[in-house]
Structure formats: structure tokens, C-alpha cells
Amino acid sequence: MLHACVYATILLGFFGIIFKENLVMKIIAMDVMSTGVIALFVLVAARTGVRTPIVGILPRDGYADPVPQAVILTAIVIGFSIQALMLVGVMKLARDNPTLETRAIEKEYRP
Amino acid sequence: MTLWTIVWLALPLFVGFSIYLLPGAGRVLTLAVTLVSVAYATLLFRQPAPVELRLLDSFGVTLLADDLSAFFILTNALVTAAVVLYCWHSGRTTFFYTQVIILHGSVNAVFVCADLISLYVALEVIGIATFLLIAYPRSDRSLWVALRYLFVSNTAMLFYLVGAALVYQTNQSFAFVALQGAPVEALALILLGMLTKGGIFISGLWLPLTHSESETPVSALMSGVVIKAGVFPLVRCALLLEELDPIVRIFGACTALLGVAYAVFEKDTKRMLAFHTVSQMGFVLAAPEVGGFYALTHGLVKAALFLTVGILPSRSFKELHDRPIPTPIWVALVVASFSISGFPLLSGFGAKVLTMKNLLPWQGIAMNIAAFGTAISFAKFIFLPHGPAPNLAIKRGFWPAVLLLLLGLVVANVAYYDAYTLANIAKPLAIIALGWLAYGGIFRRVTLKLPQVLENFEHLIGVMGLMVMVLLGIALT
Numbered sequence: 001m002l003h004a005c006v007y008a009t010i011l012l013g014f015f016g017i018i019f020k021e022n023l024v025m026k027i028i029a030m031d032v033m034s035t036g037v038i039a040l041f042v043l044v045a046a047r048t049g050v051r052t053p054i055v056g057i058l059p060r061d062g063y064a065d066p067v068p069q070a071v072i073l074t075a076i077v078i079g080f081s082i083q084a085l086m087l088v089g090v091m092k093l094a095r096d097n098p099t100l101e102t103r104a105i106e107k108e109y110r111p
Numbered sequence: 112m113t114l115w116t117i118v119w120l121a122l123p124l125f126v127g128f129s130i131y132l133l134p135g136a137g138r139v140l141t142l143a144v145t146l147v148s149v150a151y152a153t154l155l156f157r158q159p160a161p162v163e164l165r166l167l168d169s170f171g172v173t174l175l176a177d178d179l180s181a182f183f184i185l186t187n188a189l190v191t192a193a194v195v196l197y198c199w200h201s202g203r204t205t206f207f208y209t210q211v212i213i214l215h216g217s218v219n220a221v222f223v224c225a226d227l228i229s230l231y232v233a234l235e236v237i238g239i240a241t242f243l244l245i246a247y248p249r250s251d252r253s254l255w256v257a258l259r260y261l262f263v264s265n266t267a268m269l270f271y272l273v274g275a276a277l278v279y280q281t282n283q284s285f286a287f288v289a290l291q292g293a294p295v296e297a298l299a300l301i302l303l304g305m306l307t308k309g310g311i312f313i314s315g316l317w318l319p320l321t322h323s324e325s326e327t328p329v330s331a332l333m334s335g336v337v338i339k340a341g342v343f344p345l346v347r348c349a350l351l352l353e354e355l356d357p358i359v360r361i362f363g364a365c366t367a368l369l370g371v372a373y374a375v376f377e378k379d380t381k382r383m384l385a386f387h388t389v390s391q392m393g394f395v396l397a398a399p400e401v402g403g404f405y406a407l408t409h410g411l412v413k414a415a416l417f418l419t420v421g422i423l424p425s426r427s428f429k430e431l432h433d434r435p436i437p438t439p440i441w442v443a444l445v446v447a448s449f450s451i452s453g454f455p456l457l458s459g460f461g462a463k464v465l466t467m468k469n470l471l472p473w474q475g476i477a478m479n480i481a482a483f484g485t486a487i488s489f490a491k492f493i494f495l496p497h498g499p500a501p502n503l504a505i506k507r508g509f510w511p512a513v514l515l516l517l518l519g520l521v522v523a524n525v526a527y528y529d530a531y532t533l534a535n536i537a538k539p540l541a542i543i544a545l546g547w548l549a550y551g552g553i554f555r556r557v558t559l560k561l562p563q564v565l566e567n568f569e570h571l572i573g574v575m576g577l578m579v580m581v582l583l584g585i586a587l588t
Contacts, residue, residue, distance in 0.1 A: 010273065017266060018572050023258075030266065037272045044280045067170050068279055071228050075272060078235045082265055085242060089258045096251050102568055109252045110563075 002043055009036030023090050023100040027083060034079045041072035112154070112162050116176060116223065119151045123216025130209050137208035141195045144212055148188035148219060155181035163225075171286025175225035179350070182403030183222040183343055186410035189519050190335035191215045194328045197418055197512035207247055214240040214337065221340040225351075226285045227275040227301065230344055231268065234308055237340055238264045244329045245321070256324045263317045263571050264308060270575065271304025287344075287351050299582035302345075302358065303575060309341025311396065312366040314578050315389050317571050319373070322388065323381035327421025330381065334388045335414035339406050342392050349399040358585055359396050364477040367393025371484030376559045378428050380420045383488060388413060390481060391451075397478055398469035401462075407523060408450065408462040415447045415516035416492075422505055431495055440505075441497035443513050448489035450520050452546070453482060453539035455531070458523035460539060464530040467538075479542070486546025487554055494550070 013036055016029025049062030090100065097105050123144050130137050155162070161177035191211065198207070217236035224230050238261055245257035275285065277297035282289040290298060303314065310318040322334050349359035370390025377383040391409045395402040419440060425431055436444075450459035463482065470478055564570065 010269075014266070014572075014576065017262075018569050018576075026262070030262070030269075033266070033269050037269050037276070040273060040276050044276050047280065068276065071275075071285075074228075074232060078232070079265075082235070082239060082261065085239060086258060086261060089242075089246065089254050089261075092249075093251060093254055093258070105255055106568055109255045 006036055006039045006043055009033075009039065012036075021101050021103065023093070023102055023105070024087075026102065027086050027090065031079075031083060034075075038072050038076060041068045041075075044068050112158065113164055115151065115154065116162060116164060116174065119147060120174075120216070120220060120223070122147060123212050123219065127209050127212040127216060130205055130212065134205045137205045138195055138199055138203075141208045141212045141215075142192060144215060145188045145192040145195065148184055148215070149192075152181045152185040152188060155184065166229075171226050171284035171289055172229060173225045173286055174223045174229070175347075176223045179343075179346065179403040180222045182407045183339060184219060186339065186407045187215060187218050187222065187336045189516065190332065190410050190414045193414055193418070193512040193515050194332050194335075196515065197328050197331070197506070197508045199508040199511075201506065201508065207244070210240050210243045210247075211332070214244065214332070218336055218340050222343055225287050225347065227271075227278065227287070228285045231272065231275065234264075234304075234340060235268060237337060238268070241333065241337055244332070245325050247329070248326060252324070253326075256321055259568055259571075260317065260321045262568070266572055267304045267307035267314070267575060270300045270579070274298070274300030274302075274304065287348055290348060290355070291352055295583060295586040298355075298586050299579050302355075302582050302586075303578050305341055305345050305348075306362065306578065307341070307575065309345060310338050310389055310392055311342070311345075311362050312369060312578075313565065313574050315366065315370075315392070316565050316574070318389055319382050319385040320566055322385035323379070327418060330385075330421070331414040331417040334385065334417055335410040338388060338392065339395075339410065342395055342402075342406070345396060346399045346402040349396075356399065358582075359399060360471060360474060361585070363393045363396030363398075364474050364481075365393070366390065367397060367481035368477055368484075369393075371481045371488065373561055374488040375484050375554060376557070376561050377488075378558070378560075380423065380426050380428060380431070380492075381417070383428075383491070384413065384416055384420060387451075387485070387488060390485070393481065394463075394466055394478070397474055398466045401465045401469050404458075404523075404526065405462040405466055408458045408520065411516045411519045411523070412447050412451045412459060415443065415513050415520075416451075418509065418513055418516075419443050419447065422503070422509060424503060428491055428495075435496040435498040435500055437500045437503055437505075438497045440503075441495060443517065444492045444495070446517055446520070448492045452486045452489050452543050454543060455536050455539070456521075456524065458520050458526070461524060461527035461530045463539060464535045465527055482539075482542050483546055483549075486543045487550045490547050490550035493547075 010033055013029050013033025017026050020026050020029055045065045045068040048065050050064055051062045053063040053066040094100055126140050126144055155176055164174040166172045217233045220233040242257045242261045246254050274297045278289055278293045281293050307314040322330050345359050349356045367390050370386050374383050374386040377386055395405045450457035453460050453463035
């Protein structure tokens with residue numbers, strides 16, 4: 001069930017990138033997609049249990065797998081910096097193309 | 112050697128961020144870093160066994176440096192050095208050199224990594240650095256090209272991450288070898304990421320516009336090395352895993368044909384070179400065992416061609432036919448075109464012979480057609496009129512850069528001198544002669560404009576969905 005929701009999020013984001021006309025909406029759709037991917041990693045990590053993986057007095061089983069979480073932390077940071085970079089680019093583009101319609105922009109800058 | 116590997120990997124990033132402390136020394140430092148890479152690649156060639164570095168205990172985060180990496184690292188070093196020489200007198204800011212050096216470092220990182228996550232991080236850093244380099248002129252047009260690039264590459268990398276998660280779920284490891292026995296959908300998603308990044312087949316159709324609309328040095332950098340950051344992991348995986356080898360070879364043959372088909376009909380110099388990059392990546396993939404040498408010669412040649420074409424007065428072949436270009440520049444163009452068509456005495460010859468020798472029987476026809484197409488497309492450069500043209504300003508950095516690359520082509524020729532047998536020499540000569548005949552007889556007069564509709568932004572993203580299906584189909588059979 002959870003898996004289905006995660007994949008649905010990824011797919012919705014993907015279709016958003018294709019079908020949304022506005023460049024900002026496309027970026028948001030990409031964010032939705034990357035949220036789905038992050039959720040997938042969390043889900044993979046929770047396969048062995050959901051307890052926080054810290055050594056202590058608690059029982060030694062049922063821990064979540066720390067590796068995918070560590071990996072996805074890197075991916076989150078990268079994803080957010082890319083998004084920031086894109087939004088800056090879009091802000092500059094918006095000065096001359098206030099509607100930010102992808103098709104119009106594409107036609108204008110085609111050789 | 113372990114220590115050297117770590118120092119060499121960290122150096123570009125360290126220097127890149129500290130350039131701002133010594134703003135005047137940007138170009139010198141960048142050049143110095145590329146020299147370190149050359150030294151490291153030489154060191155690597157002399158190693159009897161591959162260098163392997165395990166970074167974390169059992170999750171498969173590893174580095175692996177061998178001969179194959181050495182070829183790619185050498186390409187990266189030489190092309191970056193040539194680009195820095197080209198920009199030497201152009202008064203570029205510290206920002207530009209910072210990006211070049213960081214790009215150099217992250218491309219190097221790709222060439223030694225042997226696991227999915229290091230690869231992911233390196234590819235994303237490459238994406239960001241390339242974005243900043245393309246957008247360096249700050250014009251709206253360059254911004255759009257850069258945004259389009261980053262969009263496509265980031266979407267592909269998201270698919271790749273999903274694949275990586277699935278691989279980890281099955282094998283508890285991120286190493287390339289863990290792809291063995293991974294579910295097919297994971298394989299398809301990971302391959303999609305690499306194919307898109309490497310500009311292979313229809314997922315690589317973002318490449319022509321991006322490479323042709325960037326500034327000259329950035330185009331040279333991208334076509335010369337950055338694109339190989341996507342191709343290298345494919346080659347590495349094909350060598351590590353037997354089941355991936357046929358898939359990679361199929362895509363190699365397909366992309367070689369697709370790229371050359373567009374290149375033959377292209378009337379714009381830079382777009383022609385960009386489509387030709389798509390095709391040449393196919394040659395690298397078609398015979399993964401010897402892909403390293405081919406990548407080296409292609410990197411040198413393509414960077415030299417992009418730099419040379421950048422100073423021509425026009426981008427359209429038609430206009431260039433009406434106006435003679437200066438003879439020295441024509442000679443540089445011809446040497447590079449000869450090498451890429453596989454003419455003896457230049458390293459393109461050795462690379463092509465070596466690749467042809469390592470093909471599977473069913474690939475032979477496709478690759479020979481692709482080589483024939485290459486000869487046709489480069490006849491366009493060879494038969495340009497030339498003569499004294501006084502009023503063409505040549506940048507001061509141009510000749511050092513191009514001479515370095517062309518000299519590299521001649522020197523790399525000795526790497527495989529066994530190629531010089533009569534049969535080996537006769538075949539490329541025949542292909543080139545046929546190509547020129549076909550060019551003179553048919554293609555010179557034909558004006559066929561192939562549709563560019565597949566290069567629309569939405570289609571680029573949509574094709575990814577399509578490619579996942581295709582890859583699933585191939586992987587299942």
C-alpha cells in the first residue's frame with residue numbers, strides 16, 4: 001500500500017513535468033517527484049524495523065537501516081540546491097518572459 | 112597509491128574553492144590541477160593491478176582505478192588544459208575557472224567510482240557545474256539552454272535514484288557488481304539515468320542543442336569530457352557484468368547510426384559536431400573492452416574541432432562555402448577530420464581498428480555504416496574552400512590549445528602501432544574514399560531538413576518514460 005502511494009507520487013511528479021505548461025509548475029512537479037524518491041528510500045530503510053538506529057539500552061532488533069537514510073540525506077541536499085539554482089534561473093528568465101510558458105520560451109530561443 | 116588517489120581526487124575541489132583567495136591565479140591553478148591529473152593518469156598506466164579503495168565497510172561504496180580509468184582521466188586532463196589555454200587571454204572571471212576546476216574534479220571522480228551512490232553525487236555535481244558554465248554569459252538564451260539541461264539531467268537522475276534504492280533493497284549494497292541479480296526494473300531505471308547522462312540514442316537528443324548553443328570553450332569541454340561521465344559507468348558496468356554487455360552493445364550500435372544519420376544532413380557546423388558526438392559515444396559503447404582508447408581520441412578530436420569551428424566567421428556550411436577560410440585553420444580542421452574518419456598516422460585510426468576488431472559479428476555492418484557516415488559528414492570540413500583571409504581575428508589562446516590537442520592525437524598514435532598492417536590500412540582508406548565520393552555525388556546537393564520535433568523539451572522528458580519501457584523489454588528478454 002505504502003509502496004503504491006510512493007510510486008504514485010513519483011509518477012504524478014513525472015507527468016507534471018511533462019504536462020504543466022508553466023516553468024515554475026514544472027519545477028514544483030520535479031520537487032514532487034523527488035519527494036516520492038525520498039519517501040521510497042525511507043520505506044526501504046524501514047524494511048528491517050522503524051526504531052531509530054542508536055546503540056543504547058533498548059533492545060537490539062527492529063532498527064531501521066541507517067544506510068539508505070544517510071544516502072538520501074545527501075540526495076535531499078543536492079536536490080534542494082538544484083531546485084534553488086533553477087528558481088534563480090527562472091527568476092532571471094521571467095524578466096523578459098513574464099508568462100514563463102515553456103513552449104513560447106522554447107520557440108523564442110530556438111536557432 | 113591509495114594516498115595519491117585521495118590527494119588527486121580532493122585537490123580540484125580544494126583548489127576550486129580556494130581560488131577566491133587568490134583571484135589572479137585562477138587560470139594558473141586550473142592548469143596546474145590538470146597537470147596533476149596527467150601525472151596521476153601516467154602513474155595509473157604503470158600500475159600492474161587495479162587500485163581498489165573501500166570507503167565504508169560493507170555497503171559497496173568503493174573506488175576502482177585501472178587502465179580504463181586512466182584513459183578517461185587523461186582525456187579529461189588534456190581537454191581541460193586545452194580549454195584553459197584557449198581562455199587564457201579572454202579575461203574570464205574567477206567564477207569561470209572555479210566552475211571549470213570543480214567540473215574537472217567531479218568528472219575525475221566519476222572515472223574512478225565503482226558504486227551507484229558516489230556516481231550519483233559526482234554526476235549531480237557535474238550537472239550543477241555545467242549549468243553554471245552554460246549560463247556564464249547570463250543571456251536569456253543561455254539561461255534557457257542551461258535550465259533545459261539541468262531539468263533533463265535531474266529528472267534522469269531521479270529515476271536513477273529509484274533504481275539505486277531497489278538495488279539496495281535486494282542486495283544491501285550499492286556497488287556496481289550488486290546489479291547482478293537485481294530486479295529488472297531497477298536495472299532499467301539505472302540504465303535510463305546513465306543513457307540520458309551519456310547522450311545515448313534517443314535519450315541523448317537533449318545534447319545537440321545544449322552542445323551547439325553554448326560558448327565555444329564550454330562546448331569543447333562538454334563534448335570532450337563531460338559527456339563521457341555518462342558513458343564511463345556504462346562501459347564499466349558492461350565490463351563487470353556479463354548480462355549487461357549485450358544491452359550496452361545494442362545501444363552502442365543504435366546510437367552510432369542515429370547520430371551519424373542526423374550529422375550527415377546537418378547544415379550547421381556546431382550542430383553537426385554535436386550530433387556526431389552522439390554517434391561517437393556509440394563507438395565507445397560498441398566495444399567496451401577498448402572504449403577507453405576510443406574515448407581519449409574522441410575527446411581530443413572533438414575539443415579541437417569545437418575550438419576551431421568557434422573562430423570561423425559563420426556557423427552555416429553554406430556561407431562557409433562562399434568565403435574562403437584561412438589556410439592554417441583549414442589545416443587544423445583537416446587534421447582533426449582525418450583523425451576522426453580513421454585516417455592512418457593519427458590516433459583515430461588505431462582507435463577505430465581496435466574497436467572494429469572487438470565487435471561482435473552482428474555489430475559489424477552497423478558500425479561500418481556509421482564509419483562511412485562519419486567520412487561523409489567530415490568531408491564537409493575537408494572540402495571547404497581555403498586561402499588567404501586577412502580580416503579574421505584569431506584569439507591569442509587558440510593555437511596553443513589546438514596544437515596541444517592535435518599533438519596529443521599524433522602521440523597517442525603510438526599506443527597501438529600493431530594496427531599498421533596492410534589490410535587494416537586499406538579498409539579505412541576505402542571507407543573514406545567512398546564517403547568522399549558519396550559526399551561529392553549526393554550529399555553535397557541534397558538539402559534535407561530532418562525534423563527537430565524530438566528535441567522539444569516535453570518530448571525529451573516524455574522519451575524517458577518510453578525508454579524505461581524499452582529497457583524493461585530488453586532486460587526481460
